[in-house]
Amino acid sequence: MTVNGVLDVDNNATSNATRTFNYVDVTVPAGYYDGLAGLRGSALRVALHNLIKNHTTHSYAFALTAFQTTDVKPNGKVWDMYSDIPGGTPPYEYNFNQNTDSGPEGAGWNREHTWPQAWFNGNAPMHDDLWNLYPTDTHVNNLRSNYPYGDVGTPTTTTQNGSQLGPCVSPGYGGTVFEPIDGYKGDLARSAFYMSTRYFNEDAGWTSSPSTSGANLLPWSAHVFLNWGTSDPVSWKERMRNGAVYVIQNKRNPFIDHPEFAAMIWDSSNVAAVGDGPVGPAVELAQNAPNPFASRTSILYALPQRAGVSLRVYDVAGRLVRTLENGGVKEAGVHAASWDGRDAAGAAVEAGLYFYRIDAGTISATRRMVLTR
Numbered sequence: 001m002t003v004n005g006v007l008d009v010d011n012n013a014t015s016n017a018t019r020t021f022n023y024v025d026v027t028v029p030a031g032y033y034d035g036l037a038g039l040r041g042s043a044l045r046v047a048l049h050n051l052i053k054n055h056t057t058h059s060y061a062f063a064l065t066a067f068q069t070t071d072v073k074p075n076g077k078v079w080d081m082y083s084d085i086p087g088g089t090p091p092y093e094y095n096f097n098q099n100t101d102s103g104p105e106g107a108g109w110n111r112e113h114t115w116p117q118a119w120f121n122g123n124a125p126m127h128d129d130l131w132n133l134y135p136t137d138t139h140v141n142n143l144r145s146n147y148p149y150g151d152v153g154t155p156t157t158t159t160q161n162g163s164q165l166g167p168c169v170s171p172g173y174g175g176t177v178f179e180p181i182d183g184y185k186g187d188l189a190r191s192a193f194y195m196s197t198r199y200f201n202e203d204a205g206w207t208s209s210p211s212t213s214g215a216n217l218l219p220w221s222a223h224v225f226l227n228w229g230t231s232d233p234v235s236w237k238e239r240m241r242n243g244a245v246y247v248i249q250n251k252r253n254p255f256i257d258h259p260e261f262a263a264m265i266w267d268s269s270n271v272a273a274v275g276d277g278p279v280g281p282a283v284e285l286a287q288n289a290p291n292p293f294a295s296r297t298s299i300l301y302a303l304p305q306r307a308g309v310s311l312r313v314y315d316v317a318g319r320l321v322r323t324l325e326n327g328g329v330k331e332a333g334v335h336a337a338s339w340d341g342r343d344a345a346g347a348a349v350e351a352g353l354y355f356y357r358i359d360a361g362t363i364s365a366t367r368r369m370v371l372t373r
Helices: 041-052 063-070 138-144 182-198 219-231 236-249 260-266
Strands: 109-113 133-137 164-167 176-179 297-303 307-315 320-330 333-339 352-360 363-371
Touching: 041 182, 041 260, 063 109, 063 236, 109 138, 133 138, 182 219, 182 236, 182 260, 219 260, 297 307, 297 352, 307 333, 320 333, 320 352
Parallel strands: none
Antiparallel strands: 109 133, 164 176, 297 333, 307 320, 307 352, 352 363
């Protein structure tokens, strides 16, 4: 990108200022999910399986190259969910050439199978699927081992970014589990939903685990992932990764494009099907005012009916900056929130582009705003 004539804070105009960046198209291709109307439960899972099966495969070694576009931070570092702290300062960061097989925490990173390869006997294409592979700190990767994900009670081990290993307190299981930090629980849940759908009825010979039977999630595990997906909505990071993986594998993760699909398949109390939509008008999220703003801005939103509301501010990298509404129930009507340009710790954030997203019931909407200083 080359920019001319834009004024900086000292009113100096740019002249042929250049910036190189990786462009990722996060747009869902038109018609990609056509034909799903009215489906729910197993019928929806089968339809999604048929949509995303037979992805373009690559080698396990290729993941080292793929991560440079699928899991790269805006600063060019490796996006490791076991060390990163969204909206905060991570204890350490990695360059892409710091790949290693062993060492203490902070010594290097490796490729982790979030659905452990022992659960599918290390066979392809599961072994090499980028929706099962993420770059993670080598030590924490080994610490997690083949333990399932779950909610930890009293941790036996806590990593430097706050991830935990310990006895499970999720109803239905009491063994050892690994719990990532809240900011990445949704990412890992939606990867698990992808794996369970992509390999549905392609799991002959798979080994069962404390949280799975073949490619099927056990009820307690599905319940954990549903909760994680709700508490940690789809981030800009996930949308960018979905677009980048789509370029490589030519298939998408449906649970990032349509996170509501998870409840339609795994929540036995859910009665909604694809295309049902909300009753009445949609949630209205107004443009913040003033915009741009220097110290404080107001955000109005209108609810067609009573609903739990989350309103969050994210930076351009998809990291959570501030939570303005944290899931509390609001009555139908117009409501207002404000943001003072500070993060959750009260520190003033840098000037730039930010996104604010509302989640009300099953409806979500996102807008952009600009903070100046």
